[in-house]
Amino acid sequence: MSRRLAVHVAVLCTVIASSAAAVTHLATEDRHRAFRQTGASIRITPATPASSYRFERLTAPARTVVRDERGVIVATFTDGARTAVINGPTRTFQNPAGTQVQVTTPAWVRLTPEPWTANAEHAAWLRPWLDAALTDRSDDVLAVAAQYLNGAAQATDAKAVRFRGDARFGRADFSDYLGVTWSFPGGPTEKPEPDGYGALDPAGYVRMVYGYRAGYPLRSASGAGTGLPRTPKAMAEFDAGAPIPADRLALQPGDLLFFAAGGTEVDSVGIFFGLDQNGRPRFVSSRKRTDGPAFSNDMALFNQGNRKSPVLHSVRRL
Structure with missing residues (x-):
């Protein structure tokens, strides 16, 4: 291998390694950002029923994320679970007795009629249930727990x-x-x-x-x-x-x-x-x-x- 070719190969390997590192970093930041969205600094416009939804599959754990026409996440369903997290109005929870702890979150936790599975977006119950859940302001799991x-x-x-x-x-x-x-x-x-x-x-x-x-x-x-x-x-x-x-x-x-x-x-x-x-x-x-x-x-x-x-x-x- 010529010296010039060796230099080109080395540069290419460096670029590939840097790109991979950048992708990994972005993926990690994405996870941190998603987790921080349950925190007090987030103010998210409540999701509303959409004319169409887009379903994405994610892993660890296996789950389906639902997005509306704007690309905004409106709900998350986890395989094997009946617990669904809906994007709703932001609420703040704290001990009424005067604790300093406050948790502010846009998450509304509700139970689906049956456990979620991959491709359950085609189930007859899903669309009516999701449309209703996006506008439901009755007590959810978190409100009841408080x-x-x-x-x-x-x-x-x-x-x-x-x-x-x-x-x-x-x-x-x-x-x-x-x-x-x-x-x-x-x-x-x-x-x-x-x-x-x-x-x-x-x-x-x-x-x-x-x-x-x-x-x-x-x-x-x-x-x-x-x-x-x-x-x-x-x-x-x-x-x-x-x-x-x-x-x-x-x-x-x-x-x-x-x-x-x-x-x-x-x-x-x-x-x-x-x-x-x-x-x-x-x-x-x-x-x-x-x-x-x-x-x-x-x-x-x-x-x-x-x-x-x-x-x-x-x-x-x-």
């Missing part, structure tokens, strides 16, 4: 059952909080524990939000049925929904975060909300230290070296 935070106002239904309001911490399921007897499909009828009235433990809080309020199927405490289990450990091993990489860039509002004390066995679960006003990821769970559901006071979620704090074990999207 209704049990410290200081949240109480409300009762037509049967005088208190179905929302500040929940204290206790070993209690959703039916204990409500103070009602509950019959599970295909399973036993369970009576509430008197000591659990108005209380929720970590799994009970998730079952209240996703099950009783949002309509996701529930299993009984004994394990009867095919719905969401009673304990954090069983939820983490649930055979429905979609496992999500335990990577902050893969998270989206509504995801279930599972924690293990000492990094071993799962013993707690929380609902991811997004980024706070300082750009830190935040979740809500019912903990003894906060006496019920509250925003995490510190997001050392990904500090695997801190043995004194629960370690993020896994993530699941229902």
